[in-house]
Amino acid sequence: MARIMAFDYGTKRVGIAVTDPMQIIANGLTTIHPKDILEFLKKYLSTESVGTFVVGEPKQMDGTDSQSAQHVRGFVNLLNKNFPDIPIKMMDERFTSKMASAAILQSGVNKKARQDKGLVDTVSATIILQSYMEKISF
Known part of the structure; x- marks a missing residue:
């Protein structure tokens, strides 16, 4: 079975998460700069099978596109x-950064680690992926 890969795309960082090959568990993979995404994906896909990309869709509270939607x-x-x-599947990413920050805080990591925006992006991608997995399991 192929993995599912999710992205929390931003103009400064891209958080990436993947499932295990059985598509049971969502795991944070990494955070990289957007300019490096193609090189990273080509290298990753040369060794791992990915069957679906899930991209976080930035929305405002009223459901309209946010400013980052064009990116x-x-x-x-x-x-x-x-x-x-x-x-490619789109998944609403509203509140994922806040949920990620809360999850990191609850995990007990130190203050320096909590301030790592890359960690927040990776956890956000994991939340997007987990939400997608829950959606398709019904």
Whole structure:
């Protein structure tokens, strides 16, 4: 079975999470700079099978696109162009950063680690992936 890979896309960092090959557990993978995403994915996909990409869709409280939605659309186009055989699913990412920060705080990590924005992005991608997995399990 192929993994599912999720992205919390931002103009400064991209949080990435993946499932195990059986698609049971969502795990944070890494956070990288957007300019390095294609190189990273090509290398990752040369050794691992990914069947679906899940991209966090930035929305405002009223459900309309947020300001960063245009950047996410550009990222989705980049994925489609470079990996046309991997379907892309969009997942509402409202509140994932706040949920990630709360989860990190509850985990008991030290203050310096809690201030690592890359960690927040990776955990946010994991929350997006977990939400997607819950959605498709019904």
